[in-house]
Amino acid sequence: LLSHLFLEGKGSLVRGFDRGASDDLLFLPPPRGELHLKYVLAAAGRVKDLQFDLGVRRSWEQKHFPEGVDFVPPPSAYTLLTAGFSMNYLLGAHPLGIHLRIDNLLDTPYREYLNRLRYYADEAGRNVELRLSYEF
Template sequence: NKERSYKASVSLEGSAGDFSFGLNPFYNKIDDFIILEPDAIEQTTRGAFPVYEYRQVDAHLYGIDVNAKYRFDAHFDLDGSFSYVNGQDLTRNRPLIDMPAPNWTNTLTYTNAKLNNLTLGLRSQSVFRQTRYPDNDFNVPVLQDNGETIDQTVQISEPPAGYNLFHFTSSIDFKVAEQSNLTLGFYVDNILDTNYREYLNRQRYYVDDLGRNFRIQLKFNY
């Protein structure tokens, strides 16, 4: 069956002096929503891996996106954003799988147009533990050393712990021709090399997410 979606949302924006904000609550009713769920495990020469199956369920999602910004002066400003999504499987009356956890981001930015549009930013990213998730744990037969077979529960449902990351961003422009310029960017993701696992990443069953990462970007505009 085809998915059918009915969505309602409201946007509210406002400002007062150097402070501005935006609120965006939403509601989405989806008939025959396509989801991908684990329901078995497959033994291979590389180990055991979960097997996923597509299903269709009636669902609703509601939540809110909030953002705010405060400009301290000509160079410094602080941006904040918060997102929350609540997904419910109406067919089986349980939480939807793979809904993003509530998350909160703050970014302190320094800009200086006189210094070749120099931009420096420090961003904190807080992701809370997802507490609404379906129970998709299942039992598999396991052969013991004595030849007996017992059922063992594969705990595949529980989301990982929440985490907090810090990131650094920077960029600067260089004029190379009358109508051309080169932008050099330097970025550091996960500055503190924090160990964490992202709920929406299926590799979380086997390995931590990306650690400290350095990136250099060159962008030529002409």
């Protein structure tokens, strides 16, 4: 069971400082991180590369920015959940790829600090993507 489980993580932290003005730089991304748990199954008959994915993406509030320069304070931190499924199904000698991905699984309202539309509107809600591919 554990040989089929994979844990993948990544994160970023960017800091910048204006030495001349002795202040933080404007519009740098807030700290963020992602963690994905993937379950990959071995081939079974016509089904190849069967994979399930659950993920969480966290973006913290930007605490380092120059005061009085932006119109509004940075948006609050948010956490988004994702889920995915993918597989290749053999149709004769050619694989049909089936991929399903759901971003913002819980339809969480949030605003991204680097999006200039954050002054007026939330980011897009839940996004469901179904992708089919056929190699010939």
